[in-house]
Amino acid sequence: MTPFTEKVIGIIRSIPAGRVMTYGQIAKLAGSPRAARQVVRILHSMSRAYKLPWHRVVNAKGAIAIQDDESYNEQWMSLEAEGVLVGLHGVIDLKKYLWEPDGE
DNA sequence: CTGGTGACTTATC
DNA sequence: AGATAAGCCACCA
Numbered sequence: 001m002t003p004f005t006e007k008v009i010g011i012i013r014s015i016p017a018g019r020v021m022t023y024g025q026i027a028k029l030a031g032s033p034r035a036a037r038q039v040v041r042i043l044h045s046m047s048r049a050y051k052l053p054w055h056r057v058v059n060a061k062g063a064i065a066i067q068d069d070e071s072y073n074e075q076w077m078s079l080e081a082e083g084v085l086v087g088l089h090g091v092i093d094l095k096k097y098l099w100e101p102d103g104e
Numbered sequence: 105c106t107g108g109t110g111a112c113t114t115a116t117c
Numbered sequence: 118a119g120a121t122a123a124g125c126c127a128c129c130a
Contacts, residue, residue, distance in 0.1 A: 024114080
């Protein structure tokens with residue numbers, strides 16, 4: 001367990017319902033602006049153990065990044081359930097839903 | 105230990 | 118604007 005991991009977990013846990021964050025933002029807030037991959041790995045790895053809202057994390061385009069259809073569908077449903085309108089391509093309107101902790 | 109990969113991002117061409 | 122390269126670091130073979 002590294003400090004980076006703990007930060008990432010804390011950041012993801014702080015994402016309010018109905019809002020999303022990008023991997024890049026999380027990585028930057030955690031201390032490594034280009035460590036988006038680690039965020040992904042941590043998320044994938046810890047979401048199950050820490051009950052993290054991984055469905056509130058999307059890529060830089062504001063789209064669902066998952067490759068697995070089942071998980072993709074699960075994220076889609078979770079977002080819709082929180083009031084986030086997801087496009088048919090899994091694209092989310094970042095201008096509306098992107099949560100910036102600094103601008104909170 | 106070495107090497108390759110990944111639910112990604114940003115900068116350059 | 119689409120394609121390429123480099124960066125990041127944990128995990129698995």
